[in-house]
Amino acid sequence: MSHSISRRAISRRTLLAASGGVSLATLLGLSACSNGSTGSSGGTAAKNLKLLLPGAVPDGWDAVLTAVNKKLQDDLGFTISPQFINWNNYGNQALLKFTAGENFDTALQARWLNMSQLAGSGSLVDVGPLIDKYPNLKKTLNPKLLELNKWSGKLWGIPQVNSAGRIHHFAIRQDLAEKYGISEISDYATLEKFWYDVKQRDAKIVPIALSQNQSNLTCVPGPVAMFNAHAWENPSRIGQSFSGNSMPFFLAADAKTSGSSSPIPFWDEPGVVDALRTIRKYYQDGIINRDALNADAATTKGLFTNGQTASAWATTDGLSTTTLLPGLLKAVPSAKMANVVPLKGGKATKPNQTFQSDNFTVLNAKGASNENAMKLEDWLSIKENHDLISYGIEGKDWKPVGDDKFQQLSTYAFPGFALCWRTSLERRSAAMTETEADWFTWAQDYENFTVDTFAGFIPDVTPVKREDAQISQAFTQYGNPLFFGAVDVDSGLDKLKKAVSSAGLDKVQAEMEKQANAYLAENR
Incomplete structure (x- = not known):
């Protein structure tokens, strides 16, 4: 997904997406029927684009959507009607909407969802030949990013990234760590000690809660x-x-x-069975929640922001602070948060990466207007418009801090990774913790990673x-x-x-x- 687990596609393997796929030979033959021309619906439907987005409706969304649509209508002559689908159901519901031929225009897709299957069935548009026509969008997309995300020469969606590489890790209650005499956590053994300290000294707090998507x-x-x-x-x-x-x-x-x-x-990969034994021990010792098989991502996020858990899943996308800390501070005003990435070699490690985007905004070949969908992506590549949908109403939901930071004033949180992530336009939270800022900066440099042998x-x-x-x-x-x-x-x-x-x-x-x-x- 990549911020809170309710807002992000946490991995290629996260959701229980429907199985299936198609041959790459089939993929290569689809551009004639999915080449970005206006969809079959046309007419008035093209004046109101329908978008599929994951997660819960953001707090304060009605006011933001009204402002977005007023500006869209003035600038481009159409509006949008996003449909938010719960993370637990998103993979299957989005697939069903595609296969049933429903009329919508864009959606979040990925390899870890149903993208291969949809590309092979002619459901998606190859956006590669279209990007040059939209200058605002083009200038926000690194050519290397586009090349690395083509499948046999076809670009089946607009890559949504805000960093070069992504490493899953943890956001923790730093105030609790300091209470237990731990000033910094930089290795897994210390992280494990922190969890057991939580269990022993703050019995009402669950050390870490997992959701079924993980x-x-x-x-x-x-x-x-x-x-x-x-x-x-x-x-x-x-x-x-x-x-x-x-x-x-x-x-x-x-x-x-x-x-x-x-x-x-x-299971034959070194470390995996040992990890399974560790997880079993955590389950028996009460380090992790016992209802993970049925817990949804929104619930586990809420447990952290309400102060009921000491750790949350995170990734190096710079969004942990904005999605977790405001709610946590409301519940526990004295709380502190830190991002913990327990790599043995720290930032000198150079983990493997494929550099393939976790998430894509795809165009439905049967949408009302593929042209307007691309115009929307271009419009969202203008900083003023990107700021509006990404951060909400200026003065109400956020206020700018310089050219590249913002102060969050509300709990509004939009899943930009599904529609409008643009590396050069993303603002950092002025309240971003020092640990998150350090790791986010590190993650934005391709040189800090090793290209995996099977990257393509x-x-x-x-x-x-x-x-x-x-x-x-x-x-x-x-x-x-x-x-x-x-x-x-x-x-x-x-x-x-x-x-x-x-x-x-x-x-x-x-x-x-x-x-x-x-x-x-x-x-x-």
């Missing part, structure tokens, strides 16, 4: 995982899977030199589509209880292994190897 983020490296100490020390591995919620494989670390990918199931590899699910769908179902049924510590590790992992084996693991693993080896041969 799934294998807890243990499977990408290149780090929440409770995987080995990955925090060795952030050089990123799993590959055929579809959004399918089982990840890890490819050989020496694949670039050997030419052999030799994929292994995620996009597996084609077509040859194993049936098996992958069955594995995805087994992965959800037997994997999620493991990832949240709700079952014994040995018996739970054994059930998962048997289920995915019966679903066709050998065939899927062989196909992954075949495609990954072909990718290596093409890119040597």
